[in-house]
Amino acid sequence: xxxxxxxxxxxxxxxxxxxxxxxxxxxxxxxxxxxxxxxxxxxxxxxxxxxxxxxxxxxxxxxxxxxxxxxxxxxxxxxxxxxxxxxxxxxxxxxxxxxxxxxxxxxxxxxxx
Amino acid sequence: xxxxxxxxxxxxxxxxxxxxxxxxxxxxxxxxxxxxxxxxxxxxxxxxxxxxxxxxxxxxxxxxxxxxxxxxxxxxxxxxxxxxxxxxxxxxxxxxxxxxxxxxxxxxxxxxx
Numbered sequence: 001x002x003x004x005x006x007x008x009x010x011x012x013x014x015x016x017x018x019x020x021x022x023x024x025x026x027x028x029x030x031x032x033x034x035x036x037x038x039x040x041x042x043x044x045x046x047x048x049x050x051x052x053x054x055x056x057x058x059x060x061x062x063x064x065x066x067x068x069x070x071x072x073x074x075x076x077x078x079x080x081x082x083x084x085x086x087x088x089x090x091x092x093x094x095x096x097x098x099x100x101x102x103x104x105x106x107x108x109x110x111x112x113x
Numbered sequence: 114x115x116x117x118x119x120x121x122x123x124x125x126x127x128x129x130x131x132x133x134x135x136x137x138x139x140x141x142x143x144x145x146x147x148x149x150x151x152x153x154x155x156x157x158x159x160x161x162x163x164x165x166x167x168x169x170x171x172x173x174x175x176x177x178x179x180x181x182x183x184x185x186x187x188x189x190x191x192x193x194x195x196x197x198x199x200x201x202x203x204x205x206x207x208x209x210x211x212x213x214x215x216x217x218x219x220x221x222x223x224x225x226x
Contacts, residue, residue: 005183005185005193006178006185006186006187006191006192006193007191007192007193007194008190008191008192009190009192010190025192025194026166026168026194026196028166028196028197030164030165030166030197030218030219031166031168031216031218033168033192033194051143052143053139053141053143053144055139055144055146055216057170057214059190065119070118072118072119073119074119077121077122077123077172078119078120078121079119079120079121079122079138079146079214080118080119080120081120081138081139081146083139083141084141084143101170101192103144103168103216103218105143105144105216105218105219106143106218106219
């Protein structure tokens with residue numbers, strides 16, 4: 001792994017024209033720290049993780065977070081936990097970019113070839 | 114556990130006159146999300162966690178973060194990962210309050226009576 005140092009998350013944000021941008025800031029078997037970057041109109045469809053908790057922390061902008069049947073308006077600084085098995089998603093239905101820190105514990109298992 | 118909802122971390126900060134204030138925002142076997150709140154001059158002494166990664170995210174103020182022999186100045190928005198086994202600590206050597214989101218994965222084992 002890279003040597004630990006101070007991370008300014010917004011410096012690592014990657015936006016993509018066709019879908020949510022994803023960046024990994026740190027990963028171990030225990031933990032994945034990443035960024036989800038949404039252009040206006042982009043979304044991360046409702047999904048759930050068996051055996052993994054996710055923390056969303058809004059860094060820039062605002063958007064609609066889906067959690068277990070709720071639609072929650074979140075803005076910069078807000079935090080939301082999707083405990084394991086609870087369906088969640090994100091929809092940037094605003095006019096600006098939405099940048100979200102996403103922490104998953106434990107990290108997803110490596111994909112098998 | 115409580116029903117999932119939007120958390121504004123700063124609303125939950127607890128400062129204490131005699132030592133760092135600690136609050137738990139979410140806890141499961143996989144993950145602990147909490148706040149460390151430092152008055153000027155307070156610190157969290159250097160320590161390490163075997164088998165647990167910690168993420169520090171500065172929410173308000175600035176301070177000195179100790180990581181594996183380094184002293185890193187961090188300010189609001191900055192993020193730092195202390196991987197398992199790596200000694201880390203925090204020192205609020207400034208003039209204002211320092212509020213830090215701390216994520217531990219997996220969560221500490223429950224204390225035994």
